[in-house]
Structure formats: C-alpha cells, structure tokens
Amino acid sequence: MTNNNEFPTPKLISVNNVKLEVFEAGEINRGRPIILCHGWPEHAYSWRHQVNALVEAGYHVIIPNQRGYGESSCPKEVTKYDIEYLTGDLVALLDYYQYKDAIFMGHDWGASVVWSMALLHPERVSKMINLCLPYQVRGERPWIDFMEDVFGDNYYFVHFNKQPGVADAILDENKAQFLRNLYRKNVPSQGLVEGMEMINLAEASNPLGEPVMSDDDLSVYISAFNKTGFTPSINWYRNLNRNWHLLANVEPITYKPTLMVYGEKDIIPPLPNIKDFVPNIDIKSLNAGHWIQEERPEELNQTILEWLKK
Numbered sequence: 001m002t003n004n005n006e007f008p009t010p011k012l013i014s015v016n017n018v019k020l021e022v023f024e025a026g027e028i029n030r031g032r033p034i035i036l037c038h039g040w041p042e043h044a045y046s047w048r049h050q051v052n053a054l055v056e057a058g059y060h061v062i063i064p065n066q067r068g069y070g071e072s073s074c075p076k077e078v079t080k081y082d083i084e085y086l087t088g089d090l091v092a093l094l095d096y097y098q099y100k101d102a103i104f105m106g107h108d109w110g111a112s113v114v115w116s117m118a119l120l121h122p123e124r125v126s127k128m129i130n131l132c133l134p135y136q137v138r139g140e141r142p143w144i145d146f147m148e149d150v151f152g153d154n155y156y157f158v159h160f161n162k163q164p165g166v167a168d169a170i171l172d173e174n175k176a177q178f179l180r181n182l183y184r185k186n187v188p189s190q191g192l193v194e195g196m197e198m199i200n201l202a203e204a205s206n207p208l209g210e211p212v213m214s215d216d217d218l219s220v221y222i223s224a225f226n227k228t229g230f231t232p233s234i235n236w237y238r239n240l241n242r243n244w245h246l247l248a249n250v251e252p253i254t255y256k257p258t259l260m261v262y263g264e265k266d267i268i269p270p271l272p273n274i275k276d277f278v279p280n281i282d283i284k285s286l287n288a289g290h291w292i293q294e295e296r297p298e299e300l301n302q303t304i305l306e307w308l309k310k
Helices: 042-058 084-097 109-120 143-151 156-162 166-173 176-183 187-191 197-203 215-228 237-246 297-308
Strands: 010-015 019-025 033-037 060-064 102-107 125-131 258-263 281-286
Touching: 010 084, 019 042, 019 084, 019 297, 033 042, 033 084, 033 109, 042 215, 042 297, 060 084, 060 258, 102 109, 102 237, 109 125, 125 297, 143 156, 143 197, 143 237, 156 166, 156 237, 166 176, 176 281, 258 297
Parallel strands: 033 060, 033 102, 102 125, 125 258, 258 281
Antiparallel strands: 010 019, 019 060
C-alpha cells in the first residue's frame, strides 16, 4: 500500500466562490493536464496509486477534493452542491491553471461530474475516463422519483432525499466503523443496494470481505470525514432531481473520446446502449468490485495509459 507521505502536499485554491483543497503532481509536465475526480464517500487520496504512473507518462496531475470533502469548502445550502456548481468548480480550476481544456477522469460520483462536464462544458474537456458509473440517461422521470418508483422509499438515494438528516446522523456517529466496513472487496457495495443497508454497515461489528486498503490509508478518509461530517457529501445526492431539471435543454450526446472501465464484480450494471450517447467510447472491464483503483491499481494504470497512447 502507498504510504500517506507519498501523496502530494495539498494547497487551498480559491475558485468559483469556494476553496478547494488540491493535490498536484507533475508540474514539470505543464501543458498536459489530467484532472481526477473522486466519488462518495471518498477523497482525493483515492487516486494515490495513479499519480506516479500518470506523472511518469508525462501528465500534469491535478486532484481536487471537491466541495464538501476534506479541507475544501462545505457550503451550508443544499443547492450549492448541484451539478452546475460541481462542474463550475472544475471549469474555474482550469482557469486557475490557465488551461483551455484537460483530460478528466472520474470514479463513482466523480464520474457523474465528468459526464456532466462533457455535456455542460464540452469545450473544456479533451478526453474522458470514467470508472464504474456509466453515462446516466436522462429519462422521463426525475432521477430520485424514478428510483423511488423502482426501488422504494427506503433505497438510500431516496432515503437521503425523503428523510434528510437521518442517515447523516447515523453515519456521523459511526464514521470510522462505517468507512472501515465499506471499503472491502465486493460485499459492501452489494449492501448499498438493499435499502438502507449502509446503516447496517455503519453498525456492523463483523463485516465480510477483504479490506481494500491499509489502516494507514483508511485513516486519511476517517480524518477527513471527522472534519466535514457526511452531510456535505450526501447533499450531492439531494440535488439529483434538481440536476435532472438543469440538464433538460442540454444536448445529451457527447462525442468526446471516452474510456469506460467497469468492475466485473461491481453491482452497478453496464449501460447496454451507452454508444447511443457516447459514440466515441472504448469499454474495458477489470476483475474488481466498486473500489477499482484500490483493488486493481496496476491493471487500471496499464489500461488507462494504453488507451491514452491511442
């Protein structure tokens, strides 16, 4: 496992009326930027295994803790976490570094932000790499309403919206145990599907599955959520219906060169018709669960670098 001290030292950057904690490496490679966007409940540190490989391949690596995470700003208003703000932070980050565009790579919720970057700010995206979360089709029903129809009101996306504060409080009371139980191979991600099983994960004393990271690595996450609590990051979920409305008049097809990497053991299924929305896409899968950077870092790096060479 990577030692905490090997990760770049962060700096706080003021952009888009917030401060972002940004980890940067490979400044010598200025002109070839790649911006890495973490998911939930993660941290910029989740990309630690990719940093050296990307720098050695000639990239300027920029990894923000997005709003609501780590030392970055945590606005109180729920709507300050909608997709216009989240993508606006990345646009402002490009402006800060004086880059016209960049390669964007996202995992989980970070992938959702990257997909939206290509729709809302296509001129700022040169290529995309997304892990685990495929393109999200904007259907006839707002996303939370659709999920409630399909999965019921106890599904965690729905629960976050319908019962604000309930899950937040339970997760806050059990931060270390929840994160320790969650970051395991295969089993925990399955639990997230079954209603509020994430609360069971927070309270479980004997979780199943092999850990995907060391205690030292996990301590970075625990320390960060001890500072912020879970509400700021959960507020991303509370904007899903709002995001559906914000994207109403946006062209849904992106022609950006894209790599989609699935975990074969993840519970998030591939999107069968993804090429209808992302025609210039290459699709790969690795023998991993949801925490693909943690489980298969070397295979992932090889997959990414081979694709970038094309």
